[in-house]
Amino acid sequence: MSQIPLARRSPIPPENCNLARAIELIGDRWTMLILRAALYGVRRFDDFQSELKCPRTVLSGRLKILVDAGLLTKRTYKVPGKRARPEYVLSAMGISLRPILIGLTQWGDVWLGQGEPAPISFTKAGSKGAIRAAFVDADGREVRPDQIRAVLRG
Amino acid sequence: MSQIPLARRSPIPPENCNLARAIELIGDRWTMLILRAALYGVRRFDDFQSELKCPRTVLSGRLKILVDAGLLTKRTYKVPGKRARPEYVLSAMGISLRPILIGLTQWGDVWLGQGEPAPISFTKAGSKGAIRAAFVDADGREVRPDQIRAVLRG
């Protein structure tokens, strides 16, 4: 359980850090719950609302932020015989968050699962064994956590 | 860019979902920024405060939550000639979030980097090429995002 060495400050000032920027953008309870639902296929305002049980004001505000940031695309759908309505679908930018949220799911399974088996697991298409979040080198081979080194630019 | 099929609700009710639980716990701007700093080695109250520039009330509240949840361990350190003081170090539970935050860093590098090269990158100890967050099967071989399948229990 290698310990992280003491530092008085982070090596990158937060205002210049892409992790900090990502946190400013999506590091919010409702925003993350919206993305969770969206990755499960939810697209419509009322579906988000009944899934999240959040105030409609908050929902419409967060959807606007996510559309402006490019994570969601607002487009129109039409069920025949019904009027056209907007729906919010994940863009490539949004979909690329999927591995992170799956990783967080598995972290939750381990630490917050209250002893129960995970209600959802992930496999490779066509095979059976579970997959997990990890690091790989350029050749797609796993790198163990203790072998990871951070390199600052410059 | 395979699209996620439409769903009216998520397959797992949020109150029973470990991802939703993880989001409730750490899905908060300041909480995530604290974890970011902690993963860079910050441990002390005033260091967190000058790193984050957040109100001290918020900081002490969030630290309490993280200690209670088991992500941080509060212990005492003592510099000779100074009085003993508490420091907040990551537990195994906290350290195991590292792959997720590194993954989020790399997501931010791609989508929020404003065209500049990433200020921090990650390599395997002893080699040069960059590593990246990904999924692997039981044998440590990479599984591409489009090959990931979710399996519900029961």
Place this chain on the structure above:
DNA sequence: CTGAAAGGGTTCGCTTTCTAAATCCAGAGG
């Protein structure tokens, strides 16, 4: 031709949380 329904919001007050600044507190050094 009305009337109601459904989806997607906005408006309105109230409560909670955030924030900044000031204050407190304990122990070490002078």
Place this chain on the structure above:
DNA sequence: CCTCTGGATTTAGAAAGCGAACCCTTTCAG
């Protein structure tokens, strides 16, 4: 005993969250 320092709590005003009610448009039912 006085001050300094790190780790907080208190306080009061600003911002955000919240639930309920309302609005708007189209479509279907009578």
